[in-house]
Amino acid sequence: DQQVKQNSPSLSVQEGRISILNCDYTNSMFDYFLWYKKYPAEGPTFLISISSIKDKNEDGRFTVFLNKSAKHLSLHIVPSQPGDSAVYFCAASGGSNYKLTFGKGTLLTVNP
Amino acid sequence: DTAVSQTPKYLVTQMGNDKSIKCEQNLGHDTMYWYKQDSKKFLKIMFSYNNKELIINETVPNRFSPKSPDKAHLNLHINSLELGDSAVYFCASSQEIMSAARVNYGYTFGSGTRLTVV
Numbered sequence: 001d002q003q004v005k006q007n008s009p010s011l012s013v014q015e016g017r018i019s020i021l022n023c024d025y026t027n028s029m030f031d032y033f034l035w036y037k038k039y040p041a042e043g044p045t046f047l048i049s050i051s052s053i054k055d056k057n058e059d060g061r062f063t064v065f066l067n068k069s070a071k072h073l074s075l076h077i078v079p080s081q082p083g084d085s086a087v088y089f090c091a092a093s094g095g096s097n098y099k100l101t102f103g104k105g106t107l108l109t110v111n112p
Numbered sequence: 113d114t115a116v117s118q119t120p121k122y123l124v125t126q127m128g129n130d131k132s133i134k135c136e137q138n139l140g141h142d143t144m145y146w147y148k149q150d151s152k153k154f155l156k157i158m159f160s161y162n163n164k165e166l167i168i169n170e171t172v173p174n175r176f177s178p179k180s181p182d183k184a185h186l187n188l189h190i191n192s193l194e195l196g197d198s199a200v201y202f203c204a205s206s207q208e209i210m211s212a213a214r215v216n217y218g219y220t221f222g223s224g225t226r227l228t229v230v
Contacts, residue, residue: 036219041224042223042224043202043221043222044219044221046219089155100157100219102147102154102155104152104153104154105153
């Protein structure tokens, strides 16, 4: 049962353009959402998060949008850079045990 | 100075063997985790310890036994290894961070241990 879904396994974008990565969730108890970035042979690294009391959180080139009614969140990267090429994981949690449920990841390739 | 370090990075072993993966964090975090990334690339939680106490134990075969000698260490021991145990195992740690909005936290992951059972 996939509670966090990233339906696009891959995305290719030109350098300087916007990258939009999407994530859907099914569990209404989720109230905290995170994006992680992963390079090959490395562990995922925390990128940005958003609480369910907000609908937008921005950090430099990265913005996460949350649409609670649609149970959908997205990560926008503007402008995209070749160094952003990595696998991006969406994750969600709810409750007090800090357990994160991850999506399957989307491979972003930013072409020079 | 690595924040969450796991050893070994690669582990190739035969079916039926017993092996351990070690994890140490120097971040002072209270909570540590083991995640498994299988061939389908899903990252799934296996165990979580908070201050040496088991708080999450997902449906994992009892051949897998975590051990936390102190809050900076969480080791994973696997008995009678099977082909299906082949995966990348990630250790992680986290700490509550109070903010104006709510409690925020983010995991810090180790670089992973690629286990191959032959």
